[in-house]
Amino acid sequence: xxxxxxxxxxxxxxxxxxxxxxxxxLTPYLAAGWHQVPPPSSPAKPxxxxxxxx
Amino acid sequence: xxxxxxxxxxxxxxxxxxxxxxxxxxIWRHTNLNTKPWAKxxxxxxxxxxxxxxxxxxxxxxxxxxxxxxxxISKYCSSEFLAWVMAFSLGNVTVAGSASPYSYIVxxxxxxxxxxxxxxPYFSFVQQIRPxxxxxxxxxxxxxxxxxxxxxxxxxxxxxxxxxxxxxxxxGQYTTPSGVTLPAVATTHEFNASMVSALTINGINxxxxxxxxxxxxxxxxWENNFRPGFFPGSGAQxxxxxxxxxxxGDRSFAVQFVxxxxxxxxxxTNLINQTTGPATITFxxxxxxxxxxxxxxxxxxxAELSNTDGIATMQVTGTQLYDxxxxxxxxxxxxxxxxxxxxxx
Numbered sequence: 466x467x468x469x470x471x472x473x474x475x476x477x478x479x480x481x482x483x484x485x486x487x488x489x490x491l492t493p494y495l496a497a498g499w500h501q502v503p504p505p506s507s508p509a510k511p512x513x514x515x516x517x518x519x
Numbered sequence: 520x521x522x523x524x525x526x527x528x529x530x531x532x533x534x535x536x537x538x539x540x541x542x543x544x545x546i547w548r549h550t551n552l553n554t555k556p557w558a559k560x561x562x563x564x565x566x567x568x569x570x571x572x573x574x575x576x577x578x579x580x581x582x583x584x585x586x587x588x589x590x591x592i593s594k595y596c597s598s599e600f601l602a603w604v605m606a607f608s609l610g611n612v613t614v615a616g617s618a619s620p621y622s623y624i625v626x627x628x629x630x631x632x633x634x635x636x637x638x639x640p641y642f643s644f645v646q647q648i649r650p651x652x653x654x655x656x657x658x659x660x661x662x663x664x665x666x667x668x669x670x671x672x673x674x675x676x677x678x679x680x681x682x683x684x685x686x687x688x689x690x691g692q693y694t695t696p697s698g699v700t701l702p703a704v705a706t707t708h709e710f711n712a713s714m715v716s717a718l719t720i721n722g723i724n725x726x727x728x729x730x731x732x733x734x735x736x737x738x739x740x741w742e743n744n745f746r747p748g749f750f751p752g753s754g755a756q757x758x759x760x761x762x763x764x765x766x767x768g769d770r771s772f773a774v775q776f777v778x779x780x781x782x783x784x785x786x787x788t789n790l791i792n793q794t795t796g797p798a799t800i801t802f803x804x805x806x807x808x809x810x811x812x813x814x815x816x817x818x819x820x821x822a823e824l825s826n827t828d829g830i831a832t833m834q835v836t837g838t839q840l841y842d843x844x845x846x847x848x849x850x851x852x853x854x855x856x857x858x859x860x861x862x863x864x
Contacts, residue, residue, distance in 0.1 A: 486615030496846030498632025
């Protein structure tokens, strides 16, 4: 079974990534200051596009 | 008059929205090996040092501040408690899973990128003795934070072979009566030392191979070194100043462990060669309850020969190095408890 995914926001707040929630994958992001955010409301659209539309 | 056994402790597993707003919904109740209640110490000052009174004696009292002592929550290790301690003490928390069990990954927050700067998540603490119309004690302390913790794994039987205690601080803000009805004592899924399923430090596997069965004990600790939180506008309670923030200072992460000495022991070699490597200790109770502490890069600062209960041992003090890619340490916890360190909905 694959790990669930969560959403991380960059330290600058300009990017959101969907990543698998394993320690090996999350650790470099969290160590660099990324933090978890709620899932985007419409995951069908690319997250970057959602942010640009705001 | 009340027996101290009547003391009930509860605290929020969810975080407060800010330091002054209690979280009264996501609260659990736990037992505590520390049998004392959390004291509140309002401090008065007087005018004895001021001249002009005609004598050296004090004539007047003034309200100063709430000097809140640190408070220890001490428990046997469980997936729930370790998730809570690590999340509130380190700060950068992720949670995954839409149903039990939930997976928490926690690393120390960085001041430069933490959304709340140098401040960690805050929780609320409830203590009660005979709550109700004639309560002996019923209050909620608001704006609590974890100052540090100690994790101990011992060469002994029972639950005391794996314990965790955390030191908590509070601003001095409180409400009484608390207005909280504490739930039943939470069911925790505890670990003991026999559940250690991975134990490798700096290239030495202490569960299998030549170093198997040689591990004696481990002590790890974290300290946030909070700076005093009094400042203009920090707030007041009952006319006494309270603290309005807890900002971490120079944080420290210490690890010591003891192993039996045998022919070809590698600890001293690693020390002399300044070998570095990851260190991982994992507890696995079942598929729903586990805890793993992954130190990204550990070196040995000292390795001293010693005697533990008549056995020749070596006490090793680690130096936990910050890895540019993976940081200092990653805590991974799987637990049935949802919402730990999460914001109120």
